[in-house]
Every structure is written in structure tokens, then in C-alpha cells.
Amino acid sequence: MSCAQAAVRDATATPLVTLRARPRRIALVGNANVGKSVLFGHLTGQYAVVSNYPGTTVAVTQGRAVIGGEVCDIIDTPGVAALGGTLSEDELVSRRILDDTSLDLVIQVADARNIRRSLMLTSQIAEVGRPMLLVLNMVDEAHAHGVEIDVAGLQAEIGVPVLETVATEGRGLREVREAIAHGMVPEALNRRGPRDHVRWAHDMVTRFRRVRPHSARRWQERLSRAVREPLTGLPILGLVLYVMYLAVGVFGAQTLVGLIEKGLFAGYINPAAIALADRFIPWEFVRALFVGEYGLITMGMTYAIAIVLPVVATFFLVFGFLEDSGYIPRLAIFSDRIFRSMGLNGKAVLPMVLGLGCDTMATMTTRVLGTPKERLIAVLLLALGVPCSAQLATILGILGGISFTALMTLFGVVLLQMFIVGFLAARALKGERSEFIMELPPLRWPLMRNIAHKTFIRVRWYLGEAVPLFLIGTALLFVLSRTGGLAVITRATEPLVVGLLGLPAEAAGVFVMGFLRRDYGAAGLFQLAHAGRLDPVQAVVALTVMTLFVPCVANFLMMVKEQRLKPALAILGVVTVIAIGTGAVLNSVLRGLHVTF
Amino acid sequence: MRGRVVRVAGENRDRADRLAALGVTPGSPVTVLQRFPSVIFLCDQTELAVEPAVADAIMVDTTGPHDPLW
Numbered sequence: 138m139s140c141a142q143a144a145v146r147d148a149t150a151t152p153l154v155t156l157r158a159r160p161r162r163i164a165l166v167g168n169a170n171v172g173k174s175v176l177f178g179h180l181t182g183q184y185a186v187v188s189n190y191p192g193t194t195v196a197v198t199q200g201r202a203v204i205g206g207e208v209c210d211i212i213d214t215p216g217v218a219a220l221g222g223t224l225s226e227d228e229l230v231s232r233r234i235l236d237d238t239s240l241d242l243v244i245q246v247a248d249a250r251n252i253r254r255s256l257m258l259t260s261q262i263a264e265v266g267r268p269m270l271l272v273l274n275m276v277d278e279a280h281a282h283g284v285e286i287d288v289a290g291l292q293a294e295i296g297v298p299v300l301e302t303v304a305t306e307g308r309g310l311r312e313v314r315e316a317i318a319h320g321m322v323p324e325a326l327n328r329r330g331p332r333d334h335v336r337w338a339h340d341m342v343t344r345f346r347r348v349r350p351h352s353a354r355r356w357q358e359r360l361s362r363a364v365r366e367p368l369t370g371l372p373i374l375g376l377v378l379y380v381m382y383l384a385v386g387v388f389g390a391q392t393l394v395g396l397i398e399k400g401l402f403a404g405y406i407n408p409a410a411i412a413l414a415d416r417f418i419p420w421e422f423v424r425a426l427f428v429g430e431y432g433l434i435t436m437g438m439t440y441a442i443a444i445v446l447p448v449v450a451t452f453f454l455v456f457g458f459l460e461d462s463g464y465i466p467r468l469a470i471f472s473d474r475i476f477r478s479m480g481l482n483g484k485a486v487l488p489m490v491l492g493l494g495c496d497t498m499a500t501m502t503t504r505v506l507g508t509p510k511e512r513l514i515a516v517l518l519l520a521l522g523v524p525c526s527a528q529l530a531t532i533l534g535i536l537g538g539i540s541f542t543a544l545m546t547l548f549g550v551v552l553l554q555m556f557i558v559g560f561l562a563a564r565a566l567k568g569e570r571s572e573f574i575m576e577l578p579p580l581r582w583p584l585m586r587n588i589a590h591k592t593f594i595r596v597r598w599y600l601g602e603a604v605p606l607f608l609i610g611t612a613l614l615f616v617l618s619r620t621g622g623l624a625v626i627t628r629a630t631e632p633l634v635v636g637l638l639g640l641p642a643e644a645a646g647v648f649v650m651g652f653l654r655r656d657y658g659a660a661g662l663f664q665l666a667h668a669g670r671l672d673p674v675q676a677v678v679a680l681t682v683m684t685l686f687v688p689c690v691a692n693f694l695m696m697v698k699e700q701r702l703k704p705a706l707a708i709l710g711v712v713t714v715i716a717i718g719t720g721a722v723l724n725s726v727l728r729g730l731h732v733t734f
Numbered sequence: 735m736r737g738r739v740v741r742v743a744g745e746n747r748d749r750a751d752r753l754a755a756l757g758v759t760p761g762s763p764v765t766v767l768q769r770f771p772s773v774i775f776l777c778d779q780t781e782l783a784v785e786p787a788v789a790d791a792i793m794v795d796t797t798g799p800h801d802p803l804w
Contacts (some may be wrong), residue, residue: 218755250779573785595781
């Protein structure tokens, strides 16, 4: 310990940049949900998405920083429960980084409240034999729960620097930066030969941790209980969904879209663009490309900015709040039984709920699930039934305006379909499901700064990814409409679209758009509905088919990446058949019963 | 119900490993908070939710002395 401290003092006297053949490679490793990504953000100045649930980071992020005169590459890794035994896909990623011989330093980040688990991991990391630091994060919460840790004792026992931080507030980070030059191989620990990680951790906890009586935040305990018990938890869940509906479906999809679409775009931008085009563009073809029926501005930008952006932004804002509060993993408590009959377990609620943000990202998050079978089923269900934020809001926007029954019909049909498909897939596919064992992160009042930052990053991502695709899609539709291709598609699919689904023929174009991006198709339906081209039954059928219909191109590519081409194509086929089949049945049932909503 | 973990019963090695990684190891203090719809218990300072089959396998000694302050 004294040695480490002397070294720390030395470090402050060497401010020059040391040049080396390559940057020092430093990996942040630790249990899930301990704050690795927060620390990463502080050390590198780059933002990695931070939330309050395990599994936010499922892939590696790398960033460069100059620390103590050394150029360093900092690697943020997915959380691990252990380094041996059965590892999930994201844990394997972390294991590989630890085994990489070019790694110079391991910074183990630990939750100070849960040092028993952290120390079991420390014991395993120590065996890798690399220089390391141990950072005890969230010491403020630990203190609030009466946990006191003898840092000096622990440091001497392991033989590496041990530091205390509150990373979200930046406390203790200067010390971490200084200690980075002085990570040590945990020789004091390894000298004693092979050990039982569990017993060693237990021994350390008994010797170096004290738990005093605490007046822990009472509201936190009460809320935690209210949320998990069925009698209070289910009404709370209903309330959360209702607030989301008000925020995204009413405020975002109706108020904001109304302001931006009707006010800004229909009132100023589009007339101005049309006037400019009429004046300066002599060729009808080019004019139509920009401001025609399938114009880049009048259609592409209007969809992207006026219809989808307000909805996506409000959704990300509310969703960020839920993520950081620690509420989302608690949904697993109520859904575990249902997911088990679908070959999954409660943990699957994470990718499903994240899918409401973006199915592509959620497809990647299926890595947190335990077995290949579970991952395949989850990817299938995401592709089949989980609407992404923009789609969800268009659903709310259109059907909310018709009736509550219409809305419930859609959700009922989609959920039932997901359940049937999951139930059958669980029996048809080979393999096992893993058992439901899940940590519930503490409930916290979210930091507004993090929510704002996260929403900003996500909106920027949306603009960067979606707007170009919206424009490409519009250009494609423009070309198709000019060359007569659209008419061919519309005619070819007419028996299906008009005959089987009972929709207007131009809905075919909307489904083509839906494959490019789900939200683009949804926005198309929004316009059709606004133009009075869909009666209530048609709206319900069209939206149900669109929700169940093929995932967008980005999601499909991610499916190929996560599951390989053949399963991805199989999912695509299954989903298409189910979507159209369900739509046809729904159409004839609704028509047969003379439902008008 | 509170007590200390004695062992995780059964042949399922994977289950025992996963529980151990979350801190459910011999000697850890546990308090059961809820049994339905999932079993929820506090182990050390961590709140864990598990399915009933898993909870049944965690053998807990409820007779021994507890930390008076825990």
C-alpha cells in the first residue's frame, strides 16, 4: 500500500507526454451496472450510453485519452458476472479483451455496496496476472446503506491500488487518473497460490467491510416494495403506460406533430419550397423530385422532421427517464411466467422493451440472454411484433383518434400473435432456456443531465441514420412512380392488398416504404389516414399488418449479423406470412362482425 | 424470512455458478422479500429476482445467529 501511494506522489511530477510505439491499452472491467460507462465517459470525454440496468453496454467501446502524460486507449466492456463457467455472448466479449496480451492495465470497477461479488471477480481477474486497479464506485450509496470499507486493509491484502469514487458526480476521478500509471500485478494475492474465489471473497468481506445500521432512504425502500408487489405494482405499471401514452401519443404525436407538420411545414416550409422551385427550376422533372407528390422536401423531409422526429424525441426523453430510474428490469418480475411459456425467461423483457425504442438496437441487446435458443426466439419476436418508437406513435396517433377499442384491438392481436408464435417456437426449436435469475438495480431519481445528454445523442443518431434513408426512400418512390414501377407493384399486389386485406391499392406503396424503414411506412399510413383514405377498420388492419410486417433493412442486417443469414431469412419469411395471414383474418372477422369502432 | 446461505442444492452446476457470481454463496445473509409472482430476496446488499425452481434450490439456515444490525 505504501508503495502504491509513493508511486502516486511521484506521478504528479511528470507532466510531459511520453511517446511509445503504441498507446497504452486500458480495459474497464467489472460486474454489470457498476458504472463502467460513466467512468469511461469521464476518462475519454466520449459519451457511452449510460443507464440504470445491467446490459446497457453489449459491445466494446474504445476511446483515446492522455492520462498522466501517456496516450491511452480506454476500452469500455460489457459487464460480467464471472470470467469462468458458462458465459453469455456479451460476457465472452469481455473475457476476450482480458486475455488479449496487448492489454497493459485492467481497471476493475466495483459497486461499493456489493463488494462480495466484486471481489470474487477481482480474484479471477488477478489470476490473469495483469497490472490492475480496483475502483470502488458509488461509495455515496454504500454509505447511505451503512456500508463502510477498510480501503487500506483491502489494498494491502490484494496488493493493488484501491480507490473510492462517485463517478456520476466526478468524485475521486483525479485519483483514478493519477493511479493509472501505477497499476500493479496483484502479487500479494497471487503469491499465496490457487484459491477458492468464493471463500476468499467471503473472507475479505468479513474482514474489511462493516455494515452499520442505516436510515437508508426510506422512500426508496417503500417505492421499491410498491413496484414489485402485484397488488400495487400492476396499477403502477398501468399508470406508467398511461403517462407514456400521454407524453408520446398525445403530446408528441398529436400536439407537436400538429405544430410542426401543419404549422411549420404545411404553413411555411413547403409553400416556400414550392414557390422557390417554381421560380428557379425550369424542368418539371427536377421540380417534382424536390417538391412533388414524392418530393424530397414535401415528402421525405416532411416525414422525417415533421411526423417522426417529434414522436421519437418525446419517446426517447420518457424512455431515458425510465431507463435511469431502474424501473425497466422490474417488469421482469411480472412477465417471467409468460416469457417462460415462450421458451424465454423474465430477462427477455429488456430487449422487448428496448425494441420499443429501436428494434435494431434491441436485436443486439438479445446478447444478454442466456442461450442460443432464447436469443433466436427473442430476435424473432422483436421482428414480428414489437413496434419501434415511431411506429408506436403513429399507431397511437391514428388509432387514438378513432377509438380506444381500435387501439386495444391492435395491441390485443399483436400480443396474442407474439404469444402464439413464441409458444410454438419454444416447442419447435431445439435447445434449452436458461433459468430466471436477475439482479434488480436500485431505484434512483434520474440525473436530468444524463437523460438530456442521452436523448440528444439518440435524436442525433436518428437524424443521422433516418433522414438519409427517408430521402433515399423518397427518391426511390419518385423513380418508381415516374417509370411506372409503382403502378406495376400496386397492380401486382392488388389481389393481396385490396382483395385479402381490404385496403386501398395505394397502401402497397406504403408497405414498400415500410421495408426501407418501419417508421417511414408508418408515416405513410399516417398521411393516408389524414387524407381520409382509410376507414377505421382499414386503419386497424393496415397498422396491424405494418406492425407484424417485415423489419426494416437496418434491423434485417442486424439479424443477419447476430443470427447469420439463414435464420434471418427464415424469420423474414415466417414474419411476412404471419403478418399477411393475420391481417386477412382480422379483416374478414371485423367485416363479418360489422365492427365500426 | 432471513438466514444465511448454506449451499445451492441440485446437480445444476450452471445455476450454482450464476448464483455465486451474484453473491449467493455459503455464508451470505439473505432476506426473502416476496414469493409471488417471482421470488425476490435481498442477498447481502443486492436485490435478486428468481423463478421458484431456483429459489427452492437455495438452502438457507434460518436458525443461526444473525448480524443484530442487519
